[in-house]
Amino acid sequence: MTRVKKGVNALKARKNILRKVKGYRHGRSTKERAANEAIFHAGTYAFAHRRDKKGDFRRLWNVRISSALKADGLSYSKFIPALKKKGITLDRKILADLAQNHPTIFKKIVSEVM
Secondary structure, eight states: OOOOOOOHHHHHHHHHHHHHTTTOOGGGGTOHHHHHHHHHHHHHHHHHHHHHHHHHHHHHHHHHHHHHHHTTTOOHHHHHHHHHHHTOOOOHHHHHHHHHHOHHHHHHHHHHHO
């Protein structure tokens, strides 16, 4: 049987894999098999952490709203149900932004609720 050297396609695939792991440490940046493994794990973590990021931001918004409410002597757990009861449909992202960047508008919303 004749010897087959790595053809154009195999070299192209290897080059693409190694391009994705540029900057990784040790053999993961130079060895094809280790690089493939690294890409696989990186993709898994990226998928999981895209989901986690949503929860992280929600937690951040809750803290921002809560700290703004403390100045008015209110608690977050009393404020959110009161918002729903009044029919105000602002989400936590918007409320946190108002609390941080537009405190006067946020105070108006709080006074409307309480």
